[in-house]
Amino acid sequence: MIKRLHQKTEQTFSSRAPAVTLLFCSVFLLFLGWLDIITGDYSLIVFYLIPVSLAAWFVGKRSGLLFCLLALVVRVIADEGTSSPSVSHSALHYWNEVIELVFLLMMSLLFSALKKNLENEKELARRDPLTGSLNRRSFFDLTEHEINRSHRYGLPLTVAYIDLDNFKAVNDQFGHQTGDDLLMTVVSTIRSHIRSSDILARFGGDEFVILLPDTPGEAALKFLNKLHDHLDQAMACKGWPVSFSIGAATYGIVPATVDEVIRHADELMYTVKHGGKNRLLHKEIMEVTHG
Numbered sequence: 085m086i087k088r089l090h091q092k093t094e095q096t097f098s099s100r101a102p103a104v105t106l107l108f109c110s111v112f113l114l115f116l117g118w119l120d121i122i123t124g125d126y127s128l129i130v131f132y133l134i135p136v137s138l139a140a141w142f143v144g145k146r147s148g149l150l151f152c153l154l155a156l157v158v159r160v161i162a163d164e165g166t167s168s169p170s171v172s173h174s175a176l177h178y179w180n181e182v183i184e185l186v187f188l189l190m191m192s193l194l195f196s197a198l199k200k201n202l203e204n205e206k207e208l209a210r211r212d213p214l215t216g217s218l219n220r221r222s223f224f225d226l227t228e229h230e231i232n233r234s235h236r237y238g239l240p241l242t243v244a245y246i247d248l249d250n251f252k253a254v255n256d257q258f259g260h261q262t263g264d265d266l267l268m269t270v271v272s273t274i275r276s277h278i279r280s281s282d283i284l285a286r287f288g289g290d291e292f293v294i295l296l297p298d299t300p301g302e303a304a305l306k307f308l309n310k311l312h313d314h315l316d317q318a319m320a321c322k323g324w325p326v327s328f329s330i331g332a333a334t335y336g337i338v339p340a341t342v343d344e345v346i347r348h349a350d351e352l353m354y355t356v357k358h359g360g361k362n363r364l365l366h367k368e369i370m371e372v373t374h375g
Contacts, residue, residue, distance in 0.1 A: 097142045105142045109135035109151055113158055120162035129184045132159070136188050140195040148192035156185045212286040214264055215271040223285035223293060227342045230283070230297045234338040241297055242304035244332040245349040248290035249361045250325055258324075266324055273318045277311055293346065301334040301368040308332055312364050327362035329353055336370040 097105050113135045120128055132155040140148025159181060210222040218226070227243075234241045248270070255263040267290070274284055274294065283295040296304055312328060319326045331352025339345050352365045 093138075097138065100142075102143045102147075105138060106147065109139045110154075113151065113154055116155075117158040117162050120159065129159075129187065132184075132188060133191055136192050137195045140192045141199050145193070145196040148196055149189065152185060152188040152192050155188055156181065159184065215268050215286055217271050217275075217292070218283065218285040220285060220287050223283060223287075223295070224342045226283050227295055227345060230295060231338050231340070231342065231345065233297070234335075239298045240300045240334060240336055241295070241338045241345070242299040242301070242332060242334040243345050243349045244294045244296070244304075244308055244330055245287075245346065245353040246292045246294070247329045247353050247357060249327040249329055249357075251290040254324055254326055262324075266319075266322070266326065269318055269322065270315065273315055274311065277307075277314055293349070299334070301366070304332060304334050305364075305366045308364055308366065329356040329361050330364040331356055332364065332366040334366070334368045336368065 097108075113132070116128055116131055116135075119131075136148055136151045136155060139151045163181075210218060212219050230241060233239065248266075251263065251266070254266055267286075270292065271284070271286070274292070278284060278294065278296075281297055283297075285293050285295075287293050296307070299307070308330060312330060315328050331349045331354070333345075333348035333352060335345070348367065348369060352367055356363055356365045
């Protein structure tokens with residue numbers, strides 16, 4: 085029951101703009117104030133958690149704290165309208181309102197912290213723990229979106245499969261720490277030259293894939309040649325005997341699945357590996373192929 089309620093709430097508000105969520109919280113807060121007035125001395129403080137928690141979870145920490153203060157204002161106005169002067173202005177009454185505010189503030193901060201931790205956990209689950217690049221699963225999810233976008237708007241798409249030559253020799257000669265440093269250097273070099281819309285993922289121990297949305301063949305080839313040069317320079321600066329075999333495919337008509345998108349680039353990369361390594365092989369595919 086609670087799990088279904090949580091899922092329904094997530095589905096309802098996670099897709100809404102923050103302004104919509106804030107509007108709902110405001111209306112609900114006014115409704116609670118009205119209930120406070122007509123019910124008299126019955127405490128509804130627990131129900132004030134609803135707008136406070138929604139604002140904190142779906143909008144942010146500041147919004148949650150703001151609705152704590154707004155809840156206090158509504159409670160004070162409602163109490164002034166229902167309580168006798170001797171009760172509403174007593175020290176005990178003010179003390180209770182302070183306690184209610186502290187309660188709402190603590191719960192708001194708790195919800196904000198839980199949401200932040202959850203988002204951090206989700207982000208960590210999407211990334212390779214060593215290099216910080218996306219992992220295979222995240223790449224597939226994002227690429228599916230780009231495939232759908234390419235189909236909808238008729239946009240080209242390029243994918244590049246990169247394999248490090250002689251990486252095992254570096255691990256054997258210099259140790260695994262040097263190998264880790266090398267992988268992180270590769271990722272930082274690629275990141276410094278790709279666009280924010282491009283997608284970089286680590287697929288295996290020494291294999292990386294780059295997705296270049298809305299990138300036709302000529303532009304892709306020019307960019308990947310420059311990137312290959314930058315990677316070679318980064319290795320030379322460190323004295324690491326590693327080169328790069330790159331297979332890249334540009335699709336005029338994008339295949340329906342991520343596996344098919346990757347397959348062509350993977351095959352081109354293996355052609356490079358078996359043909360002497362350390363070069364870029366690029367192919368434009370203007371029609372859908374199968375198998």
